[in-house]
Amino acid sequence: MADKLKITLVxxxxxxxxxxxATIKALGLRKLNKTVEMPDNPAVRGMINQVKHLVKVEEI
Known part of the structure; x- marks a missing residue:
């Protein structure tokens, strides 16, 4: 598992x-093509899984 995840709203x-x-807002994403770095943990992974059709995820 990576240390952090780079999440971009696409x-x-x-x-x-x-x-x-609400999930996108909780991830800290506000505008299209903006990126946030979040810790890689099961809670964040669950939120990403719920909106995987809206975001792009990279492990860093």
Whole structure:
């Protein structure tokens, strides 16, 4: 497992269901193509798995 994850929002949340919008907001993503670094743990992995169609993830 990597130490951190680089998460980038690659698709708009306009058509997403409210639960997915809330997950994106909880990950700290606000605008399209913006990136955040989060620790690699099961909680973050679960959030990413829920919105995997909206984000791109890289291990760093």
């Amino acid at each position: 698709k708009s949340t306009i058509g997403a269901i409210p639960k997915h919008r």
